[in-house]
Structure formats: C-alpha cells, structure tokens
Amino acid sequence: MSVKIDAGYSLTDGKHAHILHAGNSFEFTVDQANTTNVADTDLYSEAAVENELTIDRYKANSATWTIDLDLDAGSQSCNCIAIGSDDIATNGQTITIQRGTTTIDSVAPTVDSPLMFFFASQASLRWRILGSGGTAASIYNVKIGNALAFERPFYSGFSPARMNRATDVIGNVSRNGELMGRSVKRTILNEQYDWQNLTYTWVRNNLDGPTGLIQSLETKPAYIAWRPSEVADTSFIMRGTTQPPQAQGIRDLWSFSMSAEVHAYE
Numbered sequence: 001m002s003v004k005i006d007a008g009y010s011l012t013d014g015k016h017a018h019i020l021h022a023g024n025s026f027e028f029t030v031d032q033a034n035t036t037n038v039a040d041t042d043l044y045s046e047a048a049v050e051n052e053l054t055i056d057r058y059k060a061n062s063a064t065w066t067i068d069l070d071l072d073a074g075s076q077s078c079n080c081i082a083i084g085s086d087d088i089a090t091n092g093q094t095i096t097i098q099r100g101t102t103t104i105d106s107v108a109p110t111v112d113s114p115l116m117f118f119f120a121s122q123a124s125l126r127w128r129i130l131g132s133g134g135t136a137a138s139i140y141n142v143k144i145g146n147a148l149a150f151e152r153p154f155y156s157g158f159s160p161a162r163m164n165r166a167t168d169v170i171g172n173v174s175r176n177g178e179l180m181g182r183s184v185k186r187t188i189l190n191e192q193y194d195w196q197n198l199t200y201t202w203v204r205n206n207l208d209g210p211t212g213l214i215q216s217l218e219t220k221p222a223y224i225a226w227r228p229s230e231v232a233d234t235s236f237i238m239r240g241t242t243q244p245p246q247a248q249g250i251r252d253l254w255s256f257s258m259s260a261e262v263h264a265y266e
Helices: 046-050 200-207 213-219
Strands: 001-004 019-020 028-030 066-070 076-085 094-099 102-107 113-122 127-131 138-145 165-173 177-201 223-224 234-247 253-262
Touching: 001 028, 001 102, 019 076, 019 113, 028 046, 046 066, 046 138, 066 138, 076 127, 094 113, 102 113, 177 200, 177 234, 200 223, 213 223, 213 234
Parallel strands: 001 113
Antiparallel strands: 019 223, 028 066, 066 127, 076 113, 076 138, 094 102, 094 127, 165 177, 177 253, 223 234, 234 253
C-alpha cells in the first residue's frame, strides 16, 4: 500500500485524483541536528529531501531513523505528506509520520512507489518522518502541504504508470547478426490524465495563477494518487505537461488534461 488515509481525513470521493504540488505545499528546512546521520556522506545528504532531484538522496546509517522538518513559513495547517522513495517496501521498512512528537499514522508499504499520507488538517512548525524495521530506505524527496482533490474523477483512456513503461533498451548484436545481450539504458513511466465537466470556478481557483497546478508543474515535480480510496497507486511526476483548460460548450463546464513523466520504481 502506497496510500494511507487516516480516519480523520475528509475524503469527499476517493475516485477523484489527489495532487500535492509546489503551489499547495510548503518549503521546509531539515533540522540536521535532530535528523539521523547519513550512511555515507559522499553518497547521501540529510538535506537531500529538500530538493526535487531523485539523484540526491537521504539514507540513514541505521535501520531506525528520523528526519525532522521545520516549515520555513512557521506553523501551517497541512493534511498531506508525500515521501519519494523506490525501496521502502524492498527494504522492509515501516514509515511513521508525526506532527511534532505526536504520531499521525504509520504504514508498511508492499510496493516501492512513493507514499502519500492523508490526514485531518493539523497545524505545526515541525513535522517528522520515522523509519524502522528491515534496512534503511533511501528518500529522494518530501512534500508537506494540502492536497488538491479534483472536482471530478476520470475513467476512459487512463493507463496506470507502472504498466505504461517507456524503456530504452540497447541490444548488442554481432557482425553476423547474433544477439550477444541487451541492457536497459533508462526506464521512465508515463501517465496521461483527462478531466471533463470541471466548473469554471473550480478551474480558476485551482489551476490558474502562480500557485495553481498549471504554473506549478512548469518547473516543479508533484505527487498524485489517481484514485486513492480504491487503488494504492501513487506517482512522482518529474515533468508534467499541461494542456490549457477548454470550454466544453455545456453550461460553464470545462475540460483539462496533462501528461507526465513519472519516476520509475520497478
């Protein structure tokens, strides 16, 4: 499971996609004095989770570890924490999130996709992520904020990222045309999202402006749970491309779509 929904979270409709992006999340600073030291300072950094580069990672020197995060804007109300990793399940870890020292929820994921915790809105300056069990996982990004729940679900034409793979394979062929082996150059996952029947007010309030989804995806990654109450799939969108909202010609209803290159975790 990569989606954890706390009992106090108001999930209007679990078929609607939930997105945590730069415009609805808060910048933070890692309190390195209270964060477990990394396993190798040449490879990992306590502050790696502050940026969006999956090449930069935090990996503790112990299977039991803590990351302390202080919001730059001071105490803020939040209802979602997203954690980017691709080996938590493989390493057999349980992840716990806390507001200050108060535990909100825990999960032991069964797949290596990113984690998204949804919980009742709570205010705090300090937020904490803890790992335990197995061996230490590597974390490449964390976001804390208030998830955007889309006004409508989508159905037709959608392919889950983990089954929509764009893999570049290099085949080594001899002079005589014999296959001598092959190697994977890179793997990226793809997703395409299409929404219909969005009201104009919702589009303006949530997609438009510097903190709206459209501008946020131009330069920053995002997390999405496309149907959180039914499917535990989550994606770390490395690069998103949006199409401008279009009027459907039916009352004040609009359509919106976007495509995404998603970080591969398998």
